[in-house]
Amino acid sequence: MHIVTIEEMRELEAQAERQHGLTSPILMQHAGSSAADIFMAQLLPHHSINDLEVLFLIGPGNNGGDGMVMAEHLVKAGALVSYYAWKQHKLTVRGQDIDERHTSEELESVLQSADYVVDALLGTGTSRPLSDDMRALLERVKREGEQRPELRIVAIDLPSGVNADTGEVDPGTLKADMTITLACPKLGFFFFPAREYIGELHVGSIGLPTDLESHLQTEMLNQGFCRSYIPHRPLNSNKGTFGKVMLFCGSAAYPGSAYLAGSASGRVGAGLITLAVTEKTLPIYASSLHEATFAILPEGPTSELNRGKTHERTQALSDHLPGYRALLMGPGLGQSSETRETILQVLEYLRSEPTEKRPHLVIDADGLNNLSALEHWWTFLPEGTIITPHPGEMSRLCKGQKVSGGSIDRLALAREKAQEWQVTLVLKGACTIIAHPDGRVRLNWKANAALATAGTGDVLAGVVTGFLAQGLAPFDAASLAVYIHSSAGERVSAELGNAGLLASDLLPHLPRVMRDIKHNAYRPGSDITERYEGK
């Protein structure tokens, strides 16, 4: 599913009219009807459309028009609908126009008995801060919601006052429980603070032919996408079918990262996991990850005098690599100069091998920290490398450049750097960005504070590597991994809430999420992100 800027949305609408005769009123009929269908499909179990009290706040532009069409559909379905036309200060209660002199008190009374308020004030045409009287109206609804938590707020296209490009939010904006956005999710939804205002995200149809979208470069990860990439498991298979993963990760001080990454690769279906360890660290892993095999590397040099040992290490590792489809390098390695040396030597070895004969590479954490100390570090990478920095690592890779705050820059930066560095870039964070070296970008809608804890990045790196080993292209392996990882987080949160998750809690949920997505049985907790194309 594509994500659009305001300008791209306008262009799609203009093309729909030019090429297919789909005028604004026609699109609006689709929009209102689709929004009504989604609304009715999402009613809470104790609600029935008959006698449901719904108050529509109607704005002066097409967003208000969508609201009016949706309201007509709900009236036909049996709901008790009132609407307040903001510009005209005109209230209509269940088909009856209210005398201007009684508007305030009647509006108050309608609001107090409403089950739902539908915000159809402003959409993508918002051009200035909300006016004082619009803010006052939304503030009144907000107070009502605070007094009656059962009151549900539904935003049409977007919560009024959200900037659909930048994610900035007007102080008057009302947080929605559910946003029914039209045609495509808007880019600004994926940035903060807007992300907090959207609630459950549903995507309605306005009847645009899908071929109009083919030039768009920004996509949203969703179940439909992921289903098509989950590796097939033929009956006639063996562990070689699903690829071997080598992990050059972990050290005596940070053993957990190799355990988490290796387990994660296995949990998403990789055939064999091998950890590159030393005699010293072997006992730690041998007792925690029973299923792994081991490549035993010589200990690193203890002084400048025996520096040649890094070559022995690299040699021992590269001797093991033939036959491996994916290599993860970095988590928990530490940042000693000999580690950096070994990393560079491994990169040199990979660059010297033909692509089809060497493993695909994922670099995370200390792999990135070590590289970022070097000038033009990206010139050392073999083709097709995936890097998975969090914002701190990204900032180091960009030589201290600020990489967060001013959200749209985050996306532009990811796109620009993936092209400049010629890598698949996974810029982690709430709503992770995955950027392809050719300029395409995918965004993850799922944001979960429970995942903000040590070790979850190691799990993600292991998942990416596990999918690479199973033959996915780097951009698809990274995208699928981000979605499966955040869905596993969603499952843990459904049980534990948004705090207290341990990275290892994710591991058993990875295969379950994959199974359910494959069988179309996965029910996300916080978002429905397939486009609704009608019954």
Ligand SMILES: NC(=O)C1=CN([C@@H]2O[C@H](COP(=O)(O)OP(=O)(O)OC[C@H]3O[C@@H](n4cnc5c(N)ncnc54)[C@H](O)[C@@H]3O)[C@@H](O)[C@H]2O)[C@@H](O)CC1
């Ligand atoms: N144009 C089309 O073909 C379609 C438009 N659609 C809907 O139309 C919306 C965009 O329509 P519009 O361009 O009419 O934009 P809006 O409906 O967002 O509103 C624009 C109007 O609001 C006024 N306005 C802007 N900022 C304001 C503020 N802060 N306070 C008060 N008034 C303000 C403008 O002067 C203008 O009259 C979308 O969000 C979507 O809901 C959909 O119906 C699909 C088809």
Ligand SMILES: [K+]
């Ligand atoms: K709206």
